[in-house]
Amino acid sequence: MRLSRIFFASILFIFSVFIAGCGGSGDKDGNSETTGTLGAVSASKVGNKIFASVTYSNAIQGLSVTFTNNGGTLVDKQSIEARTNSSGVASAVFTIVGVNTAKRNITISASTGGLKAVPAEIILNAVNLEVTPPSNASKDIESSRDTYVDFIPEGFLATLTDADGYPIQNADVTISVQATLNGEGTAVFFWEGKIIASNSSITIKTDSNGQIPNLGTIRVPIEGASPGEEKDNVCTVIWKVSTGDIFRYGTTQLSVNNSVPDEKEETEN
Secondary structure, three states: OHHHHHHHHHHHHHHHHHHHHHHHOOOOOOOOOEEEEEEEOOEEEEEEEHHHHHHHHOOOOOOEEHHHHHHHHHHHHOOOEEEEOOOOEEEEEEEEOOOOOOOOEEEEEEEEEEEEOOOOOEEEOEEEEEEEOOOOOOEEOOOOOOOEEEOOOOOOEEEEEEEOEOOOOOOEEEEEEEEEEEEEEEEEEEEEEEEEOOOOOOEEEOOOOEEEEEEEEEEEEEOOOOOOOEEEEEEEEEEEEEEEEEEEEEEEEEEEEEEEEEEEEHHHH
């Protein structure tokens, strides 16, 4: 009986030593050492990328660290699981995919096992929407019949960048045009050959440079002039460009002079 007790006590001692030796160690399945600490999150923004990293004090390679953010639809992913390298550093990269129309803070957090790092904050300022309306233009015609004159602008109508000046691509920009002729009539607005009513709008995606090329055409109706008569027609075009709740406006003035020579003057000459 005494030998049995000694044997049982020995087994318990060996088992407790084994447990003590295994306890508190990190593994590659996301469990952190109880003796280790997780440093504060380091985060920075470059272009549309948010770079985040955190260091585990015991420098265990392969430790699972979860990075999260509260950016909502502005950020491509709400969480990223990363693994520490040989120095105990885990890193993650989030991509800003939405259009931030107002200044806000995004919090980047990191955790492993029961440890939570001190989070970091990234400040996102509102985007910049710049409208570059087409230059004023004028044309001279001679027409005794009612006709129309097309103005085809060139260049880029709008440019969308973030607060640091980096272009925002593939973002929705809404365009509408109000074209008034001689203060009362209306001209016709086309976009890529399609008529856009004055009370309607179109939504275009920005290109890789964050720009919207001007693919519009302004068709100005002109009344015919009698011989010896000269008619000046002025079309005022108001461009309204928006993204989210940011609105910008631009104005272009188009002039058409319709002057028909007097038949008597031509005969005398």
